[in-house]
Amino acid sequence: MRSFKRFVFLCLSLLLPFFGYGQPGISDFYQASSEVRRWYFSLSDLVLVLGAIAGLLGGLRVYTNWQSGKHHIDAQVMAWFFSCLFLALVGTFLRGLFGL
Secondary structure, three states, X not given: OHHHHHHHHHHHHHHHHXXXXXXXXXXXXXXXXXXXXXXXXXXXXXHHHXXXXXXXXXXXXXXXXXXXXXXOOHHHHHHXXXXXXXXXXXXXXXXXXXXX
């Protein structure tokens, strides 16, 4: 059993360099980076518009629940607030991550 484990380890270690040849090259990474930079601002604007629509709908939902007499809406208010905060912070984080 011990010799079998050594044999498997030897085979895997000999085949390991061949697995690296199937990976994309540096030029592919530069191409992907340029694609991200080209589409980032339009996609970030789209996400902010969708976030604004979702924020308005969430605020409207909280308002209607408050007006209908459901005064225990703290969880809804917190979820609504933190989702808006998340959308604002994700854009900043991604801009810093991609160096834009």
